């Protein structure tokens with residue numbers, strides 16, 4: 001049953017509460033997931049692999065914007081903590097390394113490489129909701145978002161590669177290129 | 182710590198999990214022709230092996246279970262009553 005919510009509204013009023021119950025929010029979430037899923041698959045059909053590049057750029061811009069207010073640092077650990085705050089609980093990740101490797105980071109010339117294990121991810125859930133494969137344009141939105149956020153916080157150049165995706169977690173490699181943008 | 186159990190009666194020895202796992206957690210036992218867990222420390226609980234296994238022969242214990250937002254709570258509720 002759809003409940004008709006009636007009230008008074010003037011242009012300058014900001015509602016204090018958004019109203020509705022958890023079922024309403026869940027419905028809204030699922031509709032958004034379906035929209036995002038079909039948008040992403042249509043984009044892929046029309047522009048092929050170019051879709052990933054477009055969406056990556058969009059994500060990167062979002063990441064830069066979202067991290068503007070964060071404290072600048074050249075410490076990767078701190079940057080990762082701040083990135084965690086920007087991404088929020090819906091993108092919960094941890095640093096990851098094989099058991100035999102000593103530290104989390106590997107230095108390669110002017111680059112530092114670190115692996116991140118994404119455990120909770122709204123993008124993955126959206127793809128599964130719509131029956132779409134992982135590693136498509138929507139995933140690139142998140143990669144762009146991460147890169148944008150880390151570039152903003154550290155004032156460097158970064159990139160993210162996918163190592164492996166699964167239904168419960170995805171492993172990514174974040175590469176930081178020192179020496180400015 | 183992650184624990185992986187293999188149901189040897191269910192495993193058909195296809196080797197898909199061995200090929201799929203990026204961290205070489207499994208190896209084929211060539212005598213029994215069943216998979217075996219040889220490197221549990223490197224398991225990151227991605228569960229792609231669960232998706233690929235045709236026999237649903239493995240169980241991962243003590244892992245972070247990702248938020249499953251794609252399952253509608255109302256559908257879940259109905260499923261709980263049926264299963």
Ligand code: SF4
Pocket residue numbers: 166201202203204205206207223224225226227228229230231
């Ligand atoms: S969950 Fe992932 S890392 Fe662990 S055994 Fe399966 S494929 Fe390998």
Ligand code: SF4
Pocket residue numbers: 187191192193194195196197198199215216233234235236237238239
């Ligand atoms: S994928 Fe499943 S059936 Fe195939 S070897 Fe691995 S555990 Fe056995």
